[in-house]
Amino acid sequence: MSKRNTIDQLLASEMSGPDKITALLKARGFTLSGFAREIRYWPEEVRMTVRGLRPYPEIRVAVAAALGLDREEVDRLIDASPGGNRGKDTATAQVA
Secondary structure, eight states: OOHHHHHHHHHHHTSOHHHHHHHHHHHTTOOHHHHHHHHTSOHHHHHHHHTTSSOOHHHHHHHHHHHTOOHHHHHHHHHTSTTGGGGSOHHHHOOO
16 A cells, blocks of 8 residues: 555544644645635634634635635534534524
């Protein structure tokens, strides 16, 4: 098995959603702070969004665009984390 496949398997199976997002951003040359500067948000806002602690839907959209993913996939990765649903938009997080 190639080194790349091993890394991909680790990303897919052993990392949390927020860690996957952080790793994917890093693979594209961004730290969370650098990405925050790029999209003109405070670094802590980006960290809280990626960890699922705050909603900031605009940041989720920017993350999705930077990673070439659908917003729903980014939501799934973030909301599956232990910080979970706390950061999801209330419009989409509430169930009757």
